Amino acid sequence: MIEILVIFLILGVLLGLLLAIASVKLHVKTDPKLFNVINALPGANCGACGYPGCAGCGRAIFEGKAPINSCPVGGKATATAISEILGVESDIDSLPKVARVKCNGAANAKAIYEYTGAKSCLLAKNSFSGMKACDFGCFGLGTCAISCPFDAIKMVNGLPKVNAKKCTACGVCVKACPQFIMELIPQNQQVLVNCNNTDKGKNALSTCSVACIKCKKCEKACNYDAIHVGKIAIIDYDKCTNCGACVEVCPTHAILRYENNKFVSVVYEVEEQAGCSGCSTNCER
Amino acid sequence: MNDLSFYFGLIFSGLVIKNVLLAQFLGLCPFIGVSKKTSSAVGMGLAVTFVLVVASMISYAFYYLVQVPFNIEFLRTISFVIIIASIVQLIEVITKKYMTTLYESLGVYLPLITTNCAVLGIALLNINYGYDFLGTLLYSLGSGLGFLLVIVLFSAIREKLELLDIPKAFQGLPIALVTAAFMSLAFIGFGGIL
Numbered sequence: 001m002i003e004i005l006v007i008f009l010i011l012g013v014l015l016g017l018l019l020a021i022a023s024v025k026l027h028v029k030t031d032p033k034l035f036n037v038i039n040a041l042p043g044a045n046c047g048a049c050g051y052p053g054c055a056g057c058g059r060a061i062f063e064g065k066a067p068i069n070s071c072p073v074g075g076k077a078t079a080t081a082i083s084e085i086l087g088v089e090s091d092i093d094s095l096p097k098v099a100r101v102k103c104n105g106a107a108n109a110k111a112i113y114e115y116t117g118a119k120s121c122l123l124a125k126n127s128f129s130g131m132k133a134c135d136f137g138c139f140g141l142g143t144c145a146i147s148c149p150f151d152a153i154k155m156v157n158g159l160p161k162v163n164a165k166k167c168t169a170c171g172v173c174v175k176a177c178p179q180f181i182m183e184l185i186p187q188n189q190q191v192l193v194n195c196n197n198t199d200k201g202k203n204a205l206s207t208c209s210v211a212c213i214k215c216k217k218c219e220k221a222c223n224y225d226a227i228h229v230g231k232i233a234i235i236d237y238d239k240c241t242n243c244g245a246c247v248e249v250c251p252t253h254a255i256l257r258y259e260n261n262k263f264v265s266v267v268y269e270v271e272e273q274a275g276c277s278g279c280s281t282n283c284e285r
Numbered sequence: 286m287n288d289l290s291f292y293f294g295l296i297f298s299g300l301v302i303k304n305v306l307l308a309q310f311l312g313l314c315p316f317i318g319v320s321k322k323t324s325s326a327v328g329m330g331l332a333v334t335f336v337l338v339v340a341s342m343i344s345y346a347f348y349y350l351v352q353v354p355f356n357i358e359f360l361r362t363i364s365f366v367i368i369i370a371s372i373v374q375l376i377e378v379i380t381k382k383y384m385t386t387l388y389e390s391l392g393v394y395l396p397l398i399t400t401n402c403a404v405l406g407i408a409l410l411n412i413n414y415g416y417d418f419l420g421t422l423l424y425s426l427g428s429g430l431g432f433l434l435v436i437v438l439f440s441a442i443r444e445k446l447e448l449l450d451i452p453k454a455f456q457g458l459p460i461a462l463v464t465a466a467f468m469s470l471a472f473i474g475f476g477g478i479l
Binding site for chain 2: 003004007008011012015018019022023026028118119120123146
């Protein structure tokens with residue numbers, strides 16, 4: 001009995017001492033600034049910066065391998081906080097951005113076959129380049145919604161709907177979409193071209209009733225030289241004043257206006273809610 | 286020749302026949318918990334393999350050098366728990382200091398292994414089966430690689446499951462457990478080989 005107690009006492013003391021000595025002898029000095037930088041990051045571990053989580057990004061910023069505005073989620077506030085910690089000047093002056101969808105297809109876009117495969121836009125893209133007649137539009141399978149680390153995208157009537165209150169412009173959905181129809185735009189931008197179809201007018205219209213037909217009416221209507229039609233109508237967000245002249249003249253309603261995060265001239269319209277919205281996602285009714 | 290086939294058999298039985306996860310049902314917590322992505326499953330599997338081998342060796346040495354001479358073999362479970370927990374801590378400190386790249390890839394998973402029953406289970410089984418030192422080394426290595434193999438296969442299946450239209454009642458964990466059951470059935474099919 002005594003033997004057992006003694007042996008375990010020795011074992012415990014030995015292992016304890018070993019760990020204590022190891023933790024002192026092998027102590028790795030880490031700069032407290034590194035912790036401050038990591039703590040200044042949002043901590044969402046979304047991976048939008050390209051590093052494995054916020055700790056990886058913080059380490060890269062600390063070692064000077066990444067610019068201090070590497071975090072697209074935290075934006076200017078985070079960059080300023082980090083610049084204070086590291087004593088580096090913050091030279092970014094970017095407007096807060098938000099993800100938007102460059103497609104208003106859904107039921108407006110014709111389908112060429114019925115897709116019954118797995119719910120993944122990537123797989124749909126591989127089956128004859130998708131089920132839509134339009135080669136540039138949204139499949140409505142929600143790969144962006146699944147990819148969103150902030151639960152800001154919801155599929156509504158076959159189109160992704162971005163909740164601007166939750167969107168942090170991390171850009172994960174932009175990378176996830178195989179059709180390249182997600183775009184990060186300045187948050188105060190209200191007028192948007194909701195089409196990505198670069199086909200000629202007639203071809204585009206034959207696949208989708210709300211396609212951009214390159215008629216250039218918007219270009220003529222714009223007083224600020226802010227919209228130009230090349231392969232598709234593109235708004236210069238720096239020049240655009242959100243006057244809405246182009247919205248009124250667009251014959252196919254490819255250009256639409258958002259107000260308070262809602263489409264004004266609408267094909268679909270949903271109340272947005274702040275908070276987790278888990279109840280509305282799970283509610284069947 | 287007999288020796289060679291015996292030792293090869295040990296690796297093989299650890300790898301598939303007596304697989305820790307699917308035949309002995311040890312270490313199921315990380316099997317379900319860390320198998321959502323293949324990348325993290327690989328990290329966890331490698332960390333478990335590493336710790337399993339080191340922990341088994343040291344437990345073996347402690348058992349035959351201390352416990353057998355003092356006739357306290359019956360206390361092996363509790364002493365192995367202490368030893369494994371301390372070793373994992375020590376490994377974490379050492380890798381952090383000397384093997385930074387290894388620490389960055391495995392470091393997250395090391396604390397999870399402290400209480401992993403697969404590690405303790407294999408250390409005890411080595412003693413129960415009465416393997417010699419080389420046998421212990423090979424059987425732990427085989428078991429660790431078996432863990433790695435199965436958790437990577439399972440995570441690949443789970444990644445595919447994410448894309449499917451699964452009935453609501455089965456989404457998430459239930460379908461994962463059903464999948465694990467089928468995988469277990471398949472692996473028990475190896476049962477009669479050796």
